[in-house]
Amino acid sequence: MILRPPPPAPEAAVKPILVLNGPNLNLLGEREPEVYGRETLADVEALCRAAAKGAAIDFRQTNDEAEMIGWIHAARREAAAIVINPAAWTHTSVAILDALSAFEGPVIEVHLSNVHRRESFRHHSYVSSRADAVIAGAGSQGYVFGIERALRLLGR
């Protein structure tokens, strides 16, 4: 009889990188393509999976701030790092900043557009004071940079 070791407990399994997308990003590819490009969110997800080099990616989008906060809370147990495009909540949400501050792993903030070249209300980010890195203006490639940075910070 071959004795195999038991499977690892779920907590011991390698946790995924959580990629979170805020409001209106479901319309990527259709919405203001001159600002955000023609790629869809499904295209961005595929780029993230390719950049992860086999690491697990949990990719999500919501237009509901409470749902986003719930996902960030669950990440405290379930995710190794968070890559987040908080979209408009970047500029408005202390609640998302506070939720991210309760997460102990790396947090990478990504924006498709260069928010600093746009309207002045986009120049301030509540999230940046918690983020380990901030990437803006690199289009969908910014997500690739974000995943690569998260992997580096995780030592993977």
Ligand code: DQA
């Ligand atoms: C964005 C920039 C935000 O100012 C805007 O509200 C978005 C998208 C970006 O990816 O460039 O919805 O986060």
